[in-house]
Amino acid sequence: MSTTTPMPRPKLRAEKPSTPTPERLQEAKAERKMRRRHLRGRLDFKYSPYLYISPFFILFALVGLFPLIYTFVVSINDWDLLSGAGDWVGLKNYQAELASPLFWNSLFNTFSIFLLSAIPQLVIATFIAAMLDQNIRAKTFWRMSVLVPYVVTPVAVTLIFSTAFDEKYGLINNLLGALNLDTIAWKTDVFPSHMAIATMVNWRWTGYNALILLAAMQAVPRELHESAAIDGAGAIRRFFSITLPSIRPTMIFVIITATIGGLQIFTEPKLFNPSSSVPGGPDRQYQTTVLYLWDLAFNRGDFGRASAVAWMLFLIIIVIGVINFLISGTIASSSDKRRPRRIPGRKAKRIKSHPTGSLRESANDE
Amino acid sequence: MSNATLQSTARPKLIRPGRNKNFSADRRPGFLTYGILLAFLIGSTYPLWYSFVIGSSTGAVFSSAWPPLLPGGQFWTNVAEVFDSVDFWATLGNSLIVSSVITFSVVTFSTLAGYAFAKLRFRGRQGLLVFVIATLAVPTQLGIIPMFMMMKELGWTGSLGAIMIPTLVTAFGVFFMRQYLVDNIPDELIEAARVDGASMIGTFWHVGVPAARPAMAILSLFTFMTAWTDYLWPMLVAPQTPTLQVALSQLQSARYVDYTIVMTGALMATIPLLLLFIVAGKQLVSGIMAGAVKG
Numbered sequence: 001m002s003t004t005t006p007m008p009r010p011k012l013r014a015e016k017p018s019t020p021t022p023e024r025l026q027e028a029k030a031e032r033k034m035r036r037r038h039l040r041g042r043l044d045f046k047y048s049p050y051l052y053i054s055p056f057f058i059l060f061a062l063v064g065l066f067p068l069i070y071t072f073v074v075s076i077n078d079w080d081l082l083s084g085a086g087d088w089v090g091l092k093n094y095q096a097e098l099a100s101p102l103f104w105n106s107l108f109n110t111f112s113i114f115l116l117s118a119i120p121q122l123v124i125a126t127f128i129a130a131m132l133d134q135n136i137r138a139k140t141f142w143r144m145s146v147l148v149p150y151v152v153t154p155v156a157v158t159l160i161f162s163t164a165f166d167e168k169y170g171l172i173n174n175l176l177g178a179l180n181l182d183t184i185a186w187k188t189d190v191f192p193s194h195m196a197i198a199t200m201v202n203w204r205w206t207g208y209n210a211l212i213l214l215a216a217m218q219a220v221p222r223e224l225h226e227s228a229a230i231d232g233a234g235a236i237r238r239f240f241s242i243t244l245p246s247i248r249p250t251m252i253f254v255i256i257t258a259t260i261g262g263l264q265i266f267t268e269p270k271l272f273n274p275s276s277s278v279p280g281g282p283d284r285q286y287q288t289t290v291l292y293l294w295d296l297a298f299n300r301g302d303f304g305r306a307s308a309v310a311w312m313l314f315l316i317i318i319v320i321g322v323i324n325f326l327i328s329g330t331i332a333s334s335s336d337k338r339r340p341r342r343i344p345g346r347k348a349k350r351i352k353s354h355p356t357g358s359l360r361e362s363a364n365d366e
Numbered sequence: 367m368s369n370a371t372l373q374s375t376a377r378p379k380l381i382r383p384g385r386n387k388n389f390s391a392d393r394r395p396g397f398l399t400y401g402i403l404l405a406f407l408i409g410s411t412y413p414l415w416y417s418f419v420i421g422s423s424t425g426a427v428f429s430s431a432w433p434p435l436l437p438g439g440q441f442w443t444n445v446a447e448v449f450d451s452v453d454f455w456a457t458l459g460n461s462l463i464v465s466s467v468i469t470f471s472v473v474t475f476s477t478l479a480g481y482a483f484a485k486l487r488f489r490g491r492q493g494l495l496v497f498v499i500a501t502l503a504v505p506t507q508l509g510i511i512p513m514f515m516m517m518k519e520l521g522w523t524g525s526l527g528a529i530m531i532p533t534l535v536t537a538f539g540v541f542f543m544r545q546y547l548v549d550n551i552p553d554e555l556i557e558a559a560r561v562d563g564a565s566m567i568g569t570f571w572h573v574g575v576p577a578a579r580p581a582m583a584i585l586s587l588f589t590f591m592t593a594w595t596d597y598l599w600p601m602l603v604a605p606q607t608p609t610l611q612v613a614l615s616q617l618q619s620a621r622y623v624d625y626t627i628v629m630t631g632a633l634m635a636t637i638p639l640l641l642l643f644i645v646a647g648k649q650l651v652s653g654i655m656a657g658a659v660k661g
Contacts, residue, residue, distance in 0.1 A: 041565070048566035049488035052478040057494070059475070059535040064501060067509025067516070067532075074511055131402050134395040144647040145407045147654070151639040152414065153595040155611045156632040159618060160417045163625045171416065171434075178432055207410060208654060215655035264507050267597045274618045290507065290598075298602065303511055310508040321503045 068314070074307040081301030093308035103309065105284055106292035109194065113269075113288065114262035116198035121206050122254065126247075128206070129213035130239055143214075146207030154267040157200050162187075162272050165196045187273045193286040197268045205261075209254050216250035217243055256324040260317055266290040289313055414636070421630035444630040448617070451627065454634065457613040461638075464529050464600070464609055465593040471534040472589045473582050480543025481574040485556055486566075495544070501537040510602065517603055524606040532599060533592075539585055546581035547574065584653035587646055594639060610635050 075093050078086035097103045132142060149157070164171040165186040173183040186196045220243060228238050269286045270279055279295050280287025287295070289309065297306035416434070423438030448454060482488070483495050513532055514523075522528040551573060559569040575582075600609045608616065617631045643650065 044566045046488075049482040049486040049491070052482035052486070052570070053494065055475045056479040056498075056535045056540055060501065060537065063513065063532045063534065064504060064506055064509070064537070067506070067512040068504060070512035070515075071509055074515075128403070128406055131395075131399050134399055136395055136399060136403070140648060140651070142403050142407075143651045144643075145403075146410060147647065147651060148410045148414070148643070150650075151591070151643040152636050153597075153611055153639065155595075155597050155614050156417075156636050157413075159614065159628050159632040160413050162618075163420065163629060164413070164416065166625070169625075175432070203410075203413065207406075211651060211654045260503075260505065264505055266507075270597075271615055271618060274623050294510075294598070294602075297511055297514075303515075307511050310511065314505070314508050317505060318503065 071307045071310050071314075074303050075305075075311050077304050079303040079307070081297065081303055086304075089304070093305045094312070097305055097308050097312065102284065102287075102292060103289075106280075106287050106289040109190075109269075109280070109284075109286055110263055110265065110288045110290075113194045113197050113201070113265060113286065114259065116194055117201040117205075118255065118258045118262060120198075121202045121209060121258070122251070124202075125206050125209035125254075126213055126244075126251075128210040129217055130243065132210065132214050133217040133243075143211065146210055148207070149204045150208045152204065154200075154204065155271065157204050158268050158271040161196065161200045161203070162274075165199075165272075187276075187281065188283075188285065190285045193272070193281060197265075197272060197286055200268050201262070201265070205258070209258070212254055213247060213250060216247040220246040252324060252327055256320065259320050263313060263317055263320075264290050266294070270294075414633070417629045417633050417636075420626055421633050423626060425624070425626055440626070441630070444626055445634065447627050448631045448634060451617060452608075452613040452631070454613070457608050457610045458638070460526060460607055461594060461610040464526055465590050467530050468533050468593040469586050469590045471530075472536055472539045473586050475535050476539030476543045476585060477575065477578050477582055478570070479540045480545075481547055481570055481578065483540065483544040484547035485551055485553070485574070498537050498540050498544075502541060504537075506532055507598065510599065513599075514602060524604050526604065526607055528603045529600045529607075529609065533596075536589070539589065542585055543578060543581055547578055550581075551577045584649060584656070587642075587650055588653060590642075591639065610638075 076088060076090055078089045078093075080086060128146060132139075132146070136142060152160075165173075167173060167183070167185055167187055170186070172186070176183050184192045186192045224242050224246075225238055228242055233241065265288050269281075269288050269291050272286065273281060276282050278284060278287075279299070280291045284292075290313070293306050293309045293313070296302050296309060418441075419434045419437050421444055422441035423434070424440055479498075483491065483498070509532075517523045517528045517531075522531075555573050556569055559573050564572065595611065596609075597611045597615065601612045601615065605612060614631050614635045618628050
């Protein structure tokens with residue numbers, strides 16, 4: 001028996017003579033098999049993780065990273081939908097877009113619609129979350145009920161609301177007429193059209209955000225509320241002094257996701273007014289940036305300039321992301337989780353043992 | 367002592383003995399809360415009801431000044447007309463295929479990668495994870511131009527495959543699974559499986575997957591919904607094989623818009639997700655409350 005046997009079996013070795021017998025051959029075979037299995041096990045251990053993550057990275061490189069980088073390549077060329085790649089033009093496309101009133105108009109519309117949707121949405125969502133945060137009957141029913149709009153797809157939402165906002169026969173103008181008020185040109189005037197589009201966004205997302213905020217509110221320790229109540233703080237006072245400060249990180253998260261989503265708004269303005277041949281209203285009253293980008297690329301065939309718009313929008317999103325990171329970083333630094341890593345030695349220990357060090361729930365950091 | 371008496375007469379409510387008993391975790395809120403929630407519920411559901419009212423009426427309903435509350439008797443006529451204008455079942459089938467394939471792919475690959483990042487040790491793990499998190503901020507929507515060029519080059523435009531490809535994996539899915547698994551599988555369990563001689567994939571299958579099941583369910587739900595509701599990309603790359611959303615939008619693009627038909631269509635396109643919501647609404651709620659969908 002060879003000495004390299006991974007698992008020697010002394011008893012057998014002592015009994016066997018050194019002549020090759022059928023048993024010995026079988027044993028050697030088993031041993032080789034074992035060694036192979038051992039090797040396979042080691043390779044398995046070492047390389048399997050890469051096998052597990054590679055589908056994601058390969059596909060992501062193909063459909064996420066490559067298009068983004070290639071967008072940049074297209075943006076520095078004079079690229080046409082039909083004739084393909086033209087001359088290298090450097091940053092000319094960017095310059096052209098920065099000088100284009102249509103680009104700025106689209107940015108203005110995007111931010112206007114975003115603000116009109118984000119602010120009321122956040123206020124109402126927080127309020128509804130506070131209502132749900134009480135010990136209400138039929139919790140699950142109410143939680144589910146606020147989520148109904150979320151399962152209506154944006155296309156359907158837009159169709160429903162664009163019917164309701166119809167200037168001649170829509171529900172809203174009919175109602176205004178019945179109340180002897182002036183009807184509003186929802187699809188022609190700039191501000192009303194932004195309001196109408198913001199309403200669609202709000203309707204679909206308010207309940208959803210209320211649930212995220214509700215989760216944060218439930219992570220606030222009950223004792224805090226109780227001791228404040230003993231000290232005589234009423235419900236409203238407790239809401240402003242305890243609940244709101246505690247959910248700030250989640251609030252920032254909600255704001256940021258709303259911003260990223262809001263900057264990419266497309267379906268609602270695209271389908272708002274079917275009779276307009278120009279996407280985003282006859283005078284581009286509500287043409288958002290992604291809609292402008294789409295129009296530029298697929299109606300006018302100017303891939304180069306459309307790609308420049310895509311990259312500028314991407315940069316805006318990155319900037320907002322970085323701001324988010326900085327703000328939430330500042331806020332999260334008060335949580336005990338990250339502190340010891342930044343402050344070495346004795347000082348860290350002191351902070352760790354400090355009773356308020358662990359006040360903030362890590363669940364709120366998301 | 368007199369001071370205390372004075373205070374108690376001035377602000378009797380605040381230091382009334384037993385006041386703190388009023389605040390407890392199981393105190394029921396008053397009617398105001400339910401009133402507000404009910405108002406919100408009506409606001410959430412009325413637009414859907416409105417689409418049903420319009421979708422079941424003739425065009426005459428538009429002349430009524432007050433919000434129409436009762437459905438008319440035209441619903442099935444209008445449904446028939448929707449069937450006439452779009453191939454409803456084919457587009458429904460397209461949507462189902464696209465959403466299911468995307469969901470299967472995203473959940474499978476996210477679970478695999480999430481498990482590796484959460485529980486396995488390998489070189490470059492930290493760096494690669496940071497990369498995944500960084501890409502969370504990249505909106506794939508902005509890569510539509512090269513993506514479109516790619517599909518055209520490959521001759522895939524117009525096919526269901528072209529619709530699926532851009533979302534077969536998501537950085538969010540990987541991150542979400544990793545976050546869930548890192549806390550929900552004890553390292554000892556994996557070690558025990560290894561000691562018992564299980565291969566890596568065996569460990570994944572017998573320890574990782576069962577532990578990941580709840581998170582996989584939530585991720586499936588959200589991925590399916592996102593894929594189902596997508597409009598921009600399917601409209602762009604494959605208008606020839608429309609998904610339900612694209613077909614729905616085409617209902618409206620006629621020169622003369624018949625809103626009753628459009629509303630019926632909107633309702634019909636909503637029913638599949640409403641059914642899903644009735645079946646899995648609780649999971650959807652818990653998923654959102656766990657911070658499941660972040661962008």
